[in-house]
Amino acid sequence: xxSVTQLGSHVSVSEGALVLLRCNYSSSVPPYLFWYVQYPNQxxxxxxxxxxxxxxxxxxxxxxxxxxxxxxxxxxTKPSAHMSDAAEYFCAVSDASGxxxxxxxxxxxxxxxx
Amino acid sequence: EPEVxxxxxxxxxxxxxxxxxxxxxxxxxxxxxxxRQILGQKVEFLVSFYNNEIxxxxxxxxxxxxxxxxxxxxxxxxxRSTKLEDxxxxxxxxSEKGRKGQYFGPGTRLTVT
Numbered sequence: 077x078x079s080v081t082q083l084g085s086h087v088s089v090s091e092g093a094l095v096l097l098r099c100n101y102s103s104s105v106p107p108y109l110f111w112y113v114q115y116p117n118q119x120x121x122x123x124x125x126x127x128x129x130x131x132x133x134x135x136x137x138x139x140x141x142x143x144x145x146x147x148x149x150x151x152x153t154k155p156s157a158h159m160s161d162a163a164e165y166f167c168a169v170s171d172a173s174g175x176x177x178x179x180x181x182x183x184x185x186x187x188x189x190x
Numbered sequence: 191e192p193e194v195x196x197x198x199x200x201x202x203x204x205x206x207x208x209x210x211x212x213x214x215x216x217x218x219x220x221x222x223x224x225x226r227q228i229l230g231q232k233v234e235f236l237v238s239f240y241n242n243e244i245x246x247x248x249x250x251x252x253x254x255x256x257x258x259x260x261x262x263x264x265x266x267x268x269x270r271s272t273k274l275e276d277x278x279x280x281x282x283x284x285s286e287k288g289r290k291g292q293y294f295g296p297g298t299r300l301t302v303t
Contacts, residue, residue, distance in 0.1 A: 108288065108289060108291075110291055110292075112294070118296060119194075119281060119294045119295055119296040119297050120233070120281065120283075120294040121294075122291050122292075122293065125289075125290075125291045127289040128289075166232075166233060168233075170288065171288075174245075174246070175221070175238040175240065175245045175246040175288075176221060176238075176285060176288030176289075176292075177223065177235045177238050177246055178223075178225070178233075178235060178292065179235065180225075180232050180233040180234070181232065182231075182232045183232060183233075
């Protein structure tokens with residue numbers, strides 16, 4: 077069975093500071109990994125994904141994440157936080173085959189302080 | 191840019207009533223999903239649909255639930271005899287291929303009173 081753990085349900089950073097949102101996964105098969113962002117009263121928007129190949133993946137809005145198999149991690153980072161980054165972020169894992177359904181983490185709410 | 195749409199955005203229903211949530215996936219996508227998010231909780235998988243049949247369903251997806259793709263464009267989730275605990279945000283998602291990721295609709299907030 078697959079699972080995702082997101083450490084820190086709430087993270088606060090100052091505007092311009094580094095954003096680091098943590099995601100660890102458990103999977104018995106090669107995983108596909110995704111980060112989504114959810115703004116208030118909106119749906120889930122795909123930020124970036126790792127399927128195969130390069131372990132450092134870049135996404136929209138300046139975010140990137142690195143797949144580390146040895147650490148079973150897929151942490152999301154952004155060098156400099158912007159006020160508009162305030163949202164909830166979800167990490168998800170899916171099988172590399174089958175139905176590709178997602179197992180989501182519990183989410184991390186990012187607050188950006190002026 | 192193509193997007194997944196869902197209607198209605200908010201539905202209020204009385205306990206015991208049937209509701210149908212509608213989704214229009216992205217047109218060239220082949221995989222379709224329903225998820226739900228109870229307030230304050232994580233997003234949970236309900237069901238996946240491929241090649242005109244259910245490919246996987248979760249424990250939550252019992253006989254109360256059904257899905258249908260009636261006309262090649264719409265994808266519906268029917269909840270029979272709604273319960274208070276069915277109150278949640280329901281998300282539809284679609285995908286062209288598994289590795290390309292899923293695209294989510296804006297959700298339908300279902301409130302059962």
